[in-house]
Amino acid sequence: xxxxxxxxxxxxxxxxxxxxxxxxxxxxxxxxxxxxxxxxxxxxxxxxxxxxxxxxxxxxxxxxxxxxxxxxxxxxxxxxxxxxxxxxxxxxxxxxxxxxxxxxxxxxxxxxxxxxxxxxxxxxxxxxxxxxxxxxxxxxxxxxxxxxxxxxxxxxxxxxxxxxxxxxxxxxxxxxxxxxxxxxxxxxxxxxxxxxxxxxxxxxxxxxxxxxxxxxxxxxxxxxxxxxxxxxxxxxxxxxxxxxxxxxxxxxxxxxxxxxxxxxxxxxxxxxxxxxxxxxxxxxxxxxxxxxxxxxxxxxxxxxxxxxxxxxxxxxxxxxxxxxxxxxxxxxxxxxxxxxxxxxxxxxxxxxxxxxxxxxxxxxxxxxxxxxxxxxxxxxxxxxxxxxxxxxxxxx
Amino acid sequence: xxxxxxxxxxxxxxxxxxxxxxxxxxxxxxxxxxxxxxxxxxxxxxxxxxxxxxxxxxxxxxxxxxxxxxxxxxxxxxxxxxxxxxxxxxxxxxxxxxxxxxxxxxxxxxxxxxxxxxxxxxxxxxxxxxxxxxxxxxxxxxxxxxxxxxxxx
Amino acid sequence: xxxxxxxxxxxxxxxxxxxxxxxxxxxxxxxxxxxxxxxxxxxxxxxxxxxxxxxxxxxxxxxxxxxxxxxxxxxxxxxxxxxxxxxxxxxxxxxxxxxxxxxxxxxxxxxxxxxxxxxxxxxxxxxxxxxxxxxxxxxxxxxxxxxxxxxxxxxxxxxxxxxxxxxxxxxxxxxxxxxxxxxxxxxxxxxxxxxxxxxxxxxxxxxxxxxxxxxxxxxxxxxxxxxxxxxxxxxxxxxxxxxxxxxxxxxxxxxxxxxxxxxxxxxxxxxxxxxxxxxxxxxxxxxxxxxxxxxxxxxxxxxxxxxxxxxxxxxxxxxxxxx
Numbered sequence: 001x002x003x004x005x006x007x008x009x010x011x012x013x014x015x016x017x018x019x020x021x022x023x024x025x026x027x028x029x030x031x032x033x034x035x036x037x038x039x040x041x042x043x044x045x046x047x048x049x050x051x052x053x054x055x056x057x058x059x060x061x062x063x064x065x066x067x068x069x070x071x072x073x074x075x076x077x078x079x080x081x082x083x084x085x086x087x088x089x090x091x092x093x094x095x096x097x098x099x100x101x102x103x104x105x106x107x108x109x110x111x112x113x114x115x116x117x118x119x120x121x122x123x124x125x126x127x128x129x130x131x132x133x134x135x136x137x138x139x140x141x142x143x144x145x146x147x148x149x150x151x152x153x154x155x156x157x158x159x160x161x162x163x164x165x166x167x168x169x170x171x172x173x174x175x176x177x178x179x180x181x182x183x184x185x186x187x188x189x190x191x192x193x194x195x196x197x198x199x200x201x202x203x204x205x206x207x208x209x210x211x212x213x214x215x216x217x218x219x220x221x222x223x224x225x226x227x228x229x230x231x232x233x234x235x236x237x238x239x240x241x242x243x244x245x246x247x248x249x250x251x252x253x254x255x256x257x258x259x260x261x262x263x264x265x266x267x268x269x270x271x272x273x274x275x276x277x278x279x280x281x282x283x284x285x286x287x288x289x290x291x292x293x294x295x296x297x298x299x300x301x302x303x304x305x306x307x308x309x310x311x312x313x314x315x316x317x318x319x320x321x322x323x324x325x326x327x328x329x330x331x332x333x334x335x336x337x338x339x340x341x342x343x344x345x346x347x348x349x350x351x352x353x354x355x356x357x358x359x360x361x362x363x364x365x366x367x368x369x370x371x372x373x374x375x376x377x378x379x380x381x382x383x384x385x386x387x388x389x390x391x392x393x394x395x396x
Numbered sequence: 397x398x399x400x401x402x403x404x405x406x407x408x409x410x411x412x413x414x415x416x417x418x419x420x421x422x423x424x425x426x427x428x429x430x431x432x433x434x435x436x437x438x439x440x441x442x443x444x445x446x447x448x449x450x451x452x453x454x455x456x457x458x459x460x461x462x463x464x465x466x467x468x469x470x471x472x473x474x475x476x477x478x479x480x481x482x483x484x485x486x487x488x489x490x491x492x493x494x495x496x497x498x499x500x501x502x503x504x505x506x507x508x509x510x511x512x513x514x515x516x517x518x519x520x521x522x523x524x525x526x527x528x529x530x531x532x533x534x535x536x537x538x539x540x541x542x543x544x545x546x547x548x549x
Numbered sequence: 550x551x552x553x554x555x556x557x558x559x560x561x562x563x564x565x566x567x568x569x570x571x572x573x574x575x576x577x578x579x580x581x582x583x584x585x586x587x588x589x590x591x592x593x594x595x596x597x598x599x600x601x602x603x604x605x606x607x608x609x610x611x612x613x614x615x616x617x618x619x620x621x622x623x624x625x626x627x628x629x630x631x632x633x634x635x636x637x638x639x640x641x642x643x644x645x646x647x648x649x650x651x652x653x654x655x656x657x658x659x660x661x662x663x664x665x666x667x668x669x670x671x672x673x674x675x676x677x678x679x680x681x682x683x684x685x686x687x688x689x690x691x692x693x694x695x696x697x698x699x700x701x702x703x704x705x706x707x708x709x710x711x712x713x714x715x716x717x718x719x720x721x722x723x724x725x726x727x728x729x730x731x732x733x734x735x736x737x738x739x740x741x742x743x744x745x746x747x748x749x750x751x752x753x754x755x756x757x758x759x760x761x762x763x764x765x766x767x768x769x770x771x772x773x774x775x776x777x778x779x780x781x782x783x784x785x786x787x788x789x790x791x792x793x794x795x796x797x798x799x800x801x802x803x804x805x806x807x808x809x810x811x812x813x814x815x816x817x818x819x820x821x822x823x824x825x826x827x828x829x830x831x832x833x834x835x836x837x838x839x840x841x842x843x844x845x846x847x848x849x850x851x852x853x854x855x856x857x858x859x860x861x862x863x864x865x866x867x868x869x870x871x872x
Contacts, residue, residue, distance in 0.1 A: 307452055
């Protein structure tokens with residue numbers, strides 16, 4: 001055990017909820033080096049966008065990710081709105097913002113549970129996920145769906161809120177507000193949990209800036225970086241009051257605290273919107289064709305800054321759509337945090353950036369410790385699978 | 397920092413090196429520079445203008461050329477630096493000396509559009525699958541995906 | 550008649566049949582308690598209130614394909630589950646539950662049986678190590694190393710802790726120790742520190758949260774059992790359950806006054822006392838997060854071992870000054 005060996009984590013591994021592949025060089029319990037391979041989930045959405053109309057793209061881009069579907073949709077439609085030169089009505093903007101915040105609540109509660117699960121604290125997982133059902137039900141009530149809400153459209157939103165829904169939303173948010181301090185307290189004081197997350201995955205402020213980290217990851221390192229205030233959208237700052245939540249801990253504990261504090265801030269925003277919802281239309285009519293031009297549209301998704309670059313060529317189809325999901329921005333910082341960490345801290349450090357992977361296929365077969373590893377492409381693997389079953393007397 | 401300030405500083409520091417500087421929408425600026433001035437422009441942006449955050453790099457096929465768009469951000473402003481290169485031997489200098497966070501974006505641009513990043517320490521594929529043929533770049537306009545017809549036996 | 554009794558003892562109670570049935574019941578209790586702690590319902594559908602779920606799981610696993618890795622050390626890989634199961638089943642026979650009187654020695658109750666018991670309960674840990682090491686998988690190898698590290702951290706406190714009731718009662722035989730405390734129940738209070746240490750060490754021995762470091766799912770996939778499937782995995786699961794029963798029974802015999810009153814009352818005491826210990830184990834599992842191996846080592850050497858030693862000193866003093 002004296003020399004190092006390579007420990008594969010992924011593409012399939014219980015610590016990963018989605019496929020990606022890490023190769024860790026480990027020396028006993030320490031990680032010496034880390035390497036990353038992406039692309040297991042690359043579906044060619046950017047290329048697909050170029051062949052579809054703007055309306056179709058709105059729903060295609062929503063399917064980039066299940067958790068931040070609304071963030072992708074918002075980023076795309078507000079970019080297209082900018083190019084078209086139309087401005088959604090205030091009520092539409094407020095509902096757009098409300099959906100974003102409700103989605104953030106559901107995502108952060110989900111993350112808290114996953115973080116608990118990664119360090120073996122399943123009770124925490126069960127508690128937060130039970131509360132997540134509250135906000136999932138609210139989202140379903142508003143949009144008709146639990147994920148992929150389909151709420152945004154060029155020029156506003158597609159569904160309006162009525163008085164009953166507003167009352168139910170306020171009740172749901174109040175219930176969540178009552179419970180969240182308990183998680184903040186638990187995450188910050190439960191001895192075994194603190195022992196696992198305090199001082200783990202250190203990312204100093206300078207490194208966070210240098211490696212262009214985004215979202216709660218960088219805010220937990222004390223960087224005041226939040227697209228909602230840096231580059232206001234959907235009614236933020238001008239209309240909707242909001243403060244950036246940061247923490248100076250630079251470790252996983254700080255990321256738990258930042259997310260719990262952001263939850264409280266989300267409740268404030270949601271309640272403010274619901275109490276101050278202006279009357280009026282929810283959308284304006286948008287043209288089919290978009291004049292030539294280019295723009296950058298940014299949204300603060302749950303995991304951080306999400307950017308869509310859209311280039312229009314005067315037809316009803318975009319010339320280029322570029323999507324950069326927040327997770328890609330956080331990988332360099334994650335590799336930095338993983339070097340020198342304990343093997344046992346891999347899952348929680350990776351989970352701490354709330355990874356969400358959307359990117360084609362490739363397979364790695366780990367044969368054994370002594371023989372090293374073989375990397376197979378899809379065709380070889382398929383042939384192997386057919387041969388394997390034929391040898392066992394099963395018709396492929 | 398307003399768009400006017402940014403414009404003034406850029407015109408002073410990069411005198412004669414700016415191909416085009418536009419401000420089409422509020423809080424959005426586009427700067428076009430020649431590839432040889434790219435790294436210098438990045439240094440100006442980081443040190444003089446406070447663009448501390450590299451958001452991403454977009455690779456794009458304009459038809460006769462390939463271009464890379466470097467999106468930089470700070471509070472209240474997104475500035476996009478455009479650098480174009482010919483299709484025959486597409487290459488651009490690396491900016492990881494200025495923005496270390498650019499490593500994965502540069503690898504992605506190389507994967508998808510085929511711009512070779514000079515000076516990048518690690519040009520292995522990042523997002524393309526293992527058996528992908530060399531010299532084929534999916535985000536170029538002339539690349540079309542032809543699905544092989546599957547046969548159910 | 551004696552032969553019949555011995556056969557009954559080995560095969561029915563407290564031997565094979567009882568250990569199998571009761572351990573599945575204990576697993577059900579553990580799962581149900583753990584679920585209730587987490588606001589879940591736990592097993593519900595198989596049998597009344599899901600009582601047959603552990604048996605259903607066992608049968609299902611037994612029917613699954615049994616895969617042995619090409620590069621594994623096959624004889625060792627295949628024999629380890631059986632040997633380990635045999636060890637814990639043998640430890641079940643040593644529980645002082647049935648028609649034992651302090652005066653009479655027999656093959657299953659003799660001077661020094663607590664040492665044999667502790668030894669038999671440690672054997673599965675070595676089996677886990679061999680299982681992980683022989684399966685030639687990176688995850689399993691790391692798990693195996695962690696098993697041993699974990700063993701060195703909890704085993705010494707565990708041994709020190711079980712010494713204290715024995716010293717106080719002045720015997721090395723479980724039946725005698727139990728009888729001593731049945732006559733002097735208040736003396737049990739002197740052993741509370743040792744009981745706490747022993748429960749924590751038992752939790753570590755059973756590799757449950759917060760000490761499930763060798764099989765930490767999110768880090769090591771399945772830890773030492775990564776390459777095990779089908780029948781062998783089923784045996785390992787059964788083993789863990791039986792180990793929980795005999796471990797809890799062991800602690801009950803030493804710290805809670807054993808199982809007095811002959812066959813039927815003794816059986817009832819066994820159920821009540823083991824379930825009480827399982828309740829504590831489930832509660833610990835529900836309220837903690839998994840700690841790191843280095844934290845485990847420092848925790849057990851800076852808290853568990855000193856506490857056990859202090860307890861031993863207290864017991865020796867009590868033994869010296871009390872009549």
